[in-house]
Amino acid sequence: MPAGDLPPESLPENLAAPELPVDDGQSSDTDSDDSERYIVPALRRGLSVLRLFSRTRRVVTLPEIVRELGVPRATAFRLAHTLEADGYLQRTPHSNSFQLGLNVLSLGFEYLGSLDLLDIARPSLEDLRDRLDLSVHMGVRDGTDVVYVVSLPSQHRLRSNVSVGTRSPAHANSIGRATLFDLSLDELRALYRGVRMVPYSEQTPTTVDALYQRLAEERQQGYVSWRSAIIPGIATVSAPVRDAEGRIAAALNISDYESLPIMQEQNGRVKDEVLRTAAFVSQNLGYRPRGG
Numbered sequence: 001m002p003a004g005d006l007p008p009e010s011l012p013e014n015l016a017a018p019e020l021p022v023d024d025g026q027s028s029d030t031d032s033d034d035s036e037r038y039i040v041p042a043l044r045r046g047l048s049v050l051r052l053f054s055r056t057r058r059v060v061t062l063p064e065i066v067r068e069l070g071v072p073r074a075t076a077f078r079l080a081h082t083l084e085a086d087g088y089l090q091r092t093p094h095s096n097s098f099q100l101g102l103n104v105l106s107l108g109f110e111y112l113g114s115l116d117l118l119d120i121a122r123p124s125l126e127d128l129r130d131r132l133d134l135s136v137h138m139g140v141r142d143g144t145d146v147v148y149v150v151s152l153p154s155q156h157r158l159r160s161n162v163s164v165g166t167r168s169p170a171h172a173n174s175i176g177r178a179t180l181f182d183l184s185l186d187e188l189r190a191l192y193r194g195v196r197m198v199p200y201s202e203q204t205p206t207t208v209d210a211l212y213q214r215l216a217e218e219r220q221q222g223y224v225s226w227r228s229a230i231i232p233g234i235a236t237v238s239a240p241v242r243d244a245e246g247r248i249a250a251a252l253n254i255s256d257y258e259s260l261p262i263m264q265e266q267n268g269r270v271k272d273e274v275l276r277t278a279a280f281v282s283q284n285l286g287y288r289p290r291g292g
Helices: 032-034 039-052 063-070 072-083 104-112 116-132 174-179 187-190 208-221 261-284
Strands: 089-091 097-100 138-144 145-152 167-170 224-227 236-243 248-255
Touching: 039 063, 039 072, 063 072, 072 089, 072 097, 089 261, 116 138, 116 145, 116 248, 116 261, 138 174, 145 248, 167 174, 174 208, 174 224, 174 236, 174 248, 174 261, 187 208, 224 261, 236 261
Parallel strands: none
Antiparallel strands: 089 097, 138 145, 138 248, 145 167, 224 236, 236 248
């Protein structure tokens, strides 16, 4: 049995888990210092190498690792070599450049497979797609991005270019906006500190205050409804999904051509179906509205 599967008291002394500070409910100036004591710098650097890759950047060179992580060339080489040896990177043919290895994909699928949210939500999302014949998606927020975890294109039109794993800025994405509903102005300011809010259309808020004002309006109605806000000709309706603690765990949407006859009911039947599906998934996750 691997050591990680054993309780701390059964490990050899040199492998025993360190005694963590007890949280007495009172914050102190040493809290962050205590947390930093348990950080493994080499692991953090290795993960930083993986984060250099993106949908639009599939190859990274050793000099780029050196420059962007600010590490010596020898360190960059050891990091890349270790990740390559374990299958998380692979060398591109006839070069010293690297691309992501299959083990990264495996980790992603293992993560998705571990989410009860997906098992619970998928049948309802498929039913929503089939009943409206519109493309349906679900995403979770990761910092200031939303990450798509379900993509169900309409079965009668061209496939969506939104695939599982696609990231999009939350401030300019209907799913992302729905996941931000519960944040206060102070929380939004902390979240977006140092982040440039890129405009994708005239409808995109570019300041935290403008984003908060839009969220207040969307929160009041309980959903996000846009037309041509990011891609001309595309309409979308999104609503949050809550877990048993009442927290927003994800958001779902329909997204399709605004010229479709059914999209003339975007703020009527379509909105009602999205809200009904979000409420049903939330209920199955254990969410119970106050007073409900």
